[in-house]
Amino acid sequence: MQTTHTSTKAEILAKQKQYLWPNHIVYYTEPLPLERGEGLRVWDVEGKAYLDFFGGILTTSVGHNRPEVVEAVKNQTEKMIHSSTLYPNEAHVNLAEKMAQITPGKLQVSFFTPSGTDADETAVFLAKIYTGRQEIVALRHGYSGRSAMGMTLTAHSNWRLTGAQVPGITHAVNPYCYRCPFKLTYPSCGVACAQDVEDVIKTTTSGKIAAFLAEPIQGVGGFITAPKEYFKIVQEVVKHFGGLMIIDEVQTAFGRTGDKWFGIEHWDIEPDVITMAKGIANGFPLGNTITTMEIAQSTAEAGLSLSTFGGNPVSCAASLATIEVLENHADPQHVGKMGIILRAGLDRLQEKYPVIGDVRGMGLMQGLELVKDRQSKEPSPEATRQLFEATKELGLLIGKGGLYGNVIRIAPPLTAQEDDIVEALDILDRAFSQVKI
Numbered sequence: 326m327q328t329t330h331t332s333t334k335a336e337i338l339a340k341q342k343q344y345l346w347p348n349h350i351v352y353y354t355e356p357l358p359l360e361r362g363e364g365l366r367v368w369d370v371e372g373k374a375y376l377d378f379f380g381g382i383l384t385t386s387v388g389h390n391r392p393e394v395v396e397a398v399k400n401q402t403e404k405m406i407h408s409s410t411l412y413p414n415e416a417h418v419n420l421a422e423k424m425a426q427i428t429p430g431k432l433q434v435s436f437f438t439p440s441g442t443d444a445d446e447t448a449v450f451l452a453k454i455y456t457g458r459q460e461i462v463a464l465r466h467g468y469s470g471r472s473a474m475g476m477t478l479t480a481h482s483n484w485r486l487t488g489a490q491v492p493g494i495t496h497a498v499n500p501y502c503y504r505c506p507f508k509l510t511y512p513s514c515g516v517a518c519a520q521d522v523e524d525v526i527k528t529t530t531s532g533k534i535a536a537f538l539a540e541p542i543q544g545v546g547g548f549i550t551a552p553k554e555y556f557k558i559v560q561e562v563v564k565h566f567g568g569l570m571i572i573d574e575v576q577t578a579f580g581r582t583g584d585k586w587f588g589i590e591h592w593d594i595e596p597d598v599i600t601m602a603k604g605i606a607n608g609f610p611l612g613n614t615i616t617t618m619e620i621a622q623s624t625a626e627a628g629l630s631l632s633t634f635g636g637n638p639v640s641c642a643a644s645l646a647t648i649e650v651l652e653n654h655a656d657p658q659h660v661g662k663m664g665i666i667l668r669a670g671l672d673r674l675q676e677k678y679p680v681i682g683d684v685r686g687m688g689l690m691q692g693l694e695l696v697k698d699r700q701s702k703e704p705s706p707e708a709t710r711q712l713f714e715a716t717k718e719l720g721l722l723i724g725k726g727g728l729y730g731n732v733i734r735i736a737p738p739l740t741a742q743e744d745d746i747v748e749a750l751d752i753l754d755r756a757f758s759q760v761k762i
Contacts, residue, residue: 334358334370352725353717362389365738365745367722375717378737378749379724383544383576383690386604387650388738394607397646401639408638410437410631416641423648424615427586430595434621436614437635441575441602442470444612445538448598449474451616452536452569455623460530462522462537462568464499465506466728468545469538469573478538481545481728497525499543500551503683503694504702511552519558526566534568536598541588544576547727548692548734550685556592569597569620575612576690579604580651580739583661583688591687604739606644611637655739657688663741664688670750671735678757680708689741692726693733697762704729708762715756721749 332340337358341349351357360370365388367377380386387394401416408414421435436451438444453459461478463469469478476484477491480499498506500518507517526534537559543549560570577588578601589596597620602612612635624630634640664687671691675681682696695708709731716723724734737745 332370337370353713357717364388364390365741373720375720375722376745376749376752377722378735378741379722380604380736380738381608382603382724383581383736384603385608386579386581386739387607387647387655388740391607391647391650391740393650394643394646397642398609398639401642405638407634409633410636414636414638414641416638416645417636420641420644423645424613427648428599428615429587429590431617432596432599432615433618434616436621436632437637437641438612438614438632439610439634439637439640440470440612441573441600442472442475442612443632443635444575444600444602444614445469445478445571445573446472446474447612447614448538448571448573448600448616449478449536451598451614451620451624452571454627455569455620456535456567458533458535458567459493460534461494462525462530462534462563463494463496464539464543465496466499466501466543466546466549467496467538467540467573468543479545483728484545495525495529497522499539499546499549500555501546501549502552503685516552516554516558519555519562522559523562523565526562532566534563534566536569536571537563538571538573540573540575541577541592542582542686542690544734545726547694547732548686548690550687551592553592556589556594560594570594571598571600572596573600575600575602576604576736579648580655580657580660581688581690581736582657583664584657586657588687605647606640607647609640609643610634611640611644651739660688660739663743663746664691666743667691667735667746667750670746671753674750674753674757677754678760680705680757680760680762686735689735689737689739691735693735694727695731695733704731705762706730708760709733711760711762712756715759716752719752719756721752721756723753 358370425433463478465480469475474491477494480496498521502511572589582588598616671684683694686692695705697703697705726732
């Protein structure tokens with residue numbers, strides 16, 4: 326279905342420059358104003374189509390303009406758009422029930438907020454109340470949002486605005502095997518990165534921590550994927566020092582990693598708290614912090630709390646419809662199968678193009694780290710820049726990340742089929758052939 330628009334590309338870009346803050350980062354030398362989307366395709370204001378393999382930063386989990394989600398949103402908006410958490414509503418409590426059903430272990434009770442930033446901040450606030458402690462251990466290369474707390478938890482200088490610091494947060498080394506901070510090789514390393522968590526607690530905290538917070542696969546960090554032993558070792562350390570395990574699933578939740586509903590399940594541990602957002606409602610603003618009844622109960626007498634936009638009935642209705650689509654058409658097993666096809670194709674590209682130093686990730690969350698040469702592993706943000714321009718011209722949208730801006734992030738909607746993946750791999754092949762470094 327064609328739609329009309331009233332602004333040209335030039336007019337949109339001019340208003341972007343004039344009326345929006347300059348730290349709104351945009352992709353491409355000439356930014357790309359999008360007009361509409363359907364399924365795995367989006368169209369710019371000039372009518373050119375693109376295969377979307379980044380999904381609005383892993384957010385359009387069941388594709389653009391998914392009919393079931395649109396219908397659920399339409400039905401809810403015709404009844405009530407907003408009420409706040411002061412008044413229970415059916416979509417809100419039904420979604421909380423659904424979350425209890427699909428999350429691992431004893432996680433049962435939810436606190437909904439408008440974003441992943443809010444979800445992480447809520448988790449930290451919860452851990453401090455429950456333990457009576459103040460110190461948090463996070464990971465280098467992690468990303469937790471744009472609030473003062475979120476930016477302090479984040480360990481990327483580019484994403485930490487000057488002065489936005491909260492005391493009591495320290496960072497351990499992350500499980501970045503390709504660039505091991507200890508210059509070791511897995512598995513002979515003994516997973517030294519996990520042991521570092523204990524050293525950090527002993528040397529940079531009081532030894533009485535409230536929590537450890539980490540992503541199963543670091544998103545903005547460049548889809549850095551921990552070794553299979555990592556989280557079990559860390560959990561033992563954290564429990565020894567009396568802290569909670571907070572797992573940030575803002576990017577990895579809802580089957581994104583394949584075969585499991587939540588990424589941390591691949592590491593076979595049960596966290597105390599899981600945070601989630603992005604793909605939770607297929608683009609509608611919503612975050613969630615879920616924990617056990619025991620831990621949540623500690624907030625009952627801690628003081629008043631609400632979220633004006635958390636539990637919004639429209640966003641909750643969108644989330645329920647999104648999860649239903651995933652269950653019926655793109656469950657974790659489907660994502661696992663598609664992930665195998667995608668990974669095999671990316672491995673073939675690595676064999677063909679020396680600029681690809683590392684391939685990593687799980688399911689439909691795969692990263693390519695680009696380097697000047699494989700021996701030195703020197704990052705190549707220039708190769709990323711060239712690849713981005715080439716894929717844009719060829720009609721494919723991808724993401725990027727990593728501390729050096731040299732990691733390609735590939736994360737299509739979870740409804741992607743084999744034909745979509747084959748098409749994306751073909752475009753990537755042609756684009757890499759144009760990269761010269």
